[in-house]
Amino acid sequence: MNKEELIAKLKVIIKPYTTNTEAYDNLTEDTDFINDLNINSANLVDIILDIEEAFDVVIDNTDMERMLDVKTSVEIIAEKLAAK
Numbered sequence: 001m002n003k004e005e006l007i008a009k010l011k012v013i014i015k016p017y018t019t020n021t022e023a024y025d026n027l028t029e030d031t032d033f034i035n036d037l038n039i040n041s042a043n044l045v046d047i048i049l050d051i052e053e054a055f056d057v058v059i060d061n062t063d064m065e066r067m068l069d070v071k072t073s074v075e076i077i078a079e080k081l082a083a084k
Helices: 003-017 021-025 041-055 061-066 070-083
Strands: none
Touching: 003 021, 003 041, 003 070, 041 070, 061 070
């Protein structure tokens, strides 16, 4: 799965949790979940759980704390997929 496919899949997962549709529509690697998409920390945990289920990976607490933007999230997902 390439980076664009990962971002597309991640975007689908994020959609129900964002309140800023303009930022969502213009989502890039630099998009920050909390500051740009107005996703609160509780919903961020839900997103991580959805990512684990969608990609069939396990994300530990250390990685979870780093997953605050699209780029870092995609990197972590790619690492987890490569390790499978």
